[in-house]
Amino acid sequence: MPKLGLISLGCAKNLVDSEHMLARLRDAGWEITEDMTEADVGVVNTCGFIEAAKTEAIETILETAQNKQTGNMKGLVVTGCLVQRYADEMRAELPEIDVFCGTGSYDDIVDAANAALKGQQAAYMADMTSAALDGSRDRLTPSYTAYFKIAEGCSNTCAYCIIPKLRGRYRSREMASLLEEARALSDAGVKELIVIAQDITKYGMDLPEHKRLLPELLRELCKMDFTWIRLHYLYPDQITDELIDVIADEPKIVKYLDIPLQHVSKRILRAMHRPGDGAEFTRLIEDMRERIPGLVLRTSLIVGLPGETEDEFAELCEFLQNVGIERVGVFEYSPEEGTEAAELPDQIDDETKQNRRLIVEELQSGVLDDYNTSRHGEVMQVLCEGFDEEQGLWYGRTYADSVEVDGHVYFDAADNEPAEGEFVSVLITESLGPDLLGVRQKEA
Incomplete structure (x- = not known):
């Protein structure tokens, strides 16, 4: 039985693709190994979103390819977004790669691996929208947590983003197929279901019903035996009253929402081809916080888009200070070839972009400190993820x-040691940077 090793880079959506590929390979008789030195074939599933991801992918490809000289490896397959974006260039510049597999050809992974095993050169580059959205998975996450991809691709036209050219148009999965998969995950003991897509709020808009089906889907998921249902990502202009009501009313939906805003300046947002502005976002956030007690928000922001002025950056900082979003990921604008923003005038130098990122991070650290302090003295439900030998403490995550x-909660369990994947009650006592410290409480 030939052995195969797989490395998955990039986002959770990419990880789900890797899980589907592993299931196909295992069903075809491949033995999966975590040790690349033992693998007869290596697979690297790449991300090609921004420059840092491209660099990581190329370094990983070269490192994995060394096993063809030092290990058992007979062939290397490279899949994913980087292949979809740069297949011709990679063919010319990376002879270490034997087989290429684009984002529309994950269904061909068994043929790709067999070709690599035989030392053949091959490329599988089907239309991006042709790959199956359903199928079995060989999960790479802990047994208690699973990602649940409800759609593929993206039909937004954000000026800075290459994803539609790497993944194709937005395609929702059929509701019946999703519920079947969810039931299987629930039966397998999954306690935390993380609903993902490039934009989960648009789920169903491309199906024959042509309506937002996320509220209906969530109600059905909440009937299953999950403890937490977590939502990534909700676009601000697509959040409806019905969706807010479902999130507020269903105890299993964690009151943590990841809503990518990217900026608050109306001019910058329009340059990005995104709707909304700081005033609209403020009203939305105030409304959600009023209707969803305990709501914690995460957002992503881009600083240094071409033409971003000091005043527009200051507007962003003022918004963050006033609104107090608990979790913020801030990124320096990366000019990606093939995107509209890369061709815009008034590109901003790297030093200015870096300084703006650092300013936002400093602002946000104060917001996070205030949030963490507000939790001191509270007993919180924590999903235990393991034991930290260095700290001598158990650790896990709250909703x-x-x-x-995000951070973790480190806690002393005394003589009442939890199991990984167990929910425990922890009294929060203090903060440690982005993390919290506490003591496990006796269950009522």
Whole structure:
């Protein structure tokens, strides 16, 4: 039985693609190994979103390819967004790669791996919208957490973003298929279901019903045996009263929403081809906080878009100070070839972009400190993720902490050690940077 190793880079949506590919490979008789030195074939599923991701992908490809000299590897398959974007260039400049597999060809991964095993050169580059959206998965997340991708692609035309050219138009999965998969995940013991897509709020708009089906989908998911249902990502102009009501009314939907705003200056947002402005966002956030008690928000922001003035940057900082969004990821604008923004005049120098990012991060650290302090003395439900040998403490996440992007709660369990994936009650006692410290409480 041939062995295959896979490395998945980039976002959670990419990880789900990797899980689908692994299931197909295992069903075809491949043995999956975590040790690339043992693998007969290596697969690298790449991200090609921004420059840093491209650099990481190329470094990982080259490092993995070394196993063809030092290990058992007979061939290397590279898949994902970087391939979709740069297949011709990669073919010319990276001879280490044997087989290419674009984002429309994940269904061909078994053929791709077999070709690589035989030492063949091949490329599978089907139309981006042709890949199946359903199928079994060999999950790479802990047993208690699973990503749940409800749509693929993106039909927005954000000026800075290359994703529609890498993933194709927005395609919602059929409701029946989603519910079947969700039931299987629930039956498998998944406690935290993370609903993902490039924009989950548009779910259903491309289906024959041509209406927003996310509220209906969430109500059905809440009937299943999940403890937490987490939502990533909700676009601000697509958040309806019905959706807010469902989030507020359903206890299983965690009161943590990731809403990418990107900026608040109306001129900058229009240059990005995005709707809204700071005043609209403020009203939306105030409305949601009033209707959803305990709401914690995360957003992503871009600083340094071409032409961003000091006044527009100051407007963004003022908004953050006034609104107090608890979680913020801020990114320096990356000019990506093939996007409209890369061709705009008044490109901003790297030093200015970096300084603006650091200013926002400093502002946000104060907001986060205030949030963490507000939790002192509170007993919070924590999903235990393991034991930290260095700290000598257990750790996990509250509803206000999503996977990888937020902090943790470190807690002393005394003689009452939890299991990974168990929900425990923790009295929050103090802060440690972005993290919280506490003590496990006896369950009522």
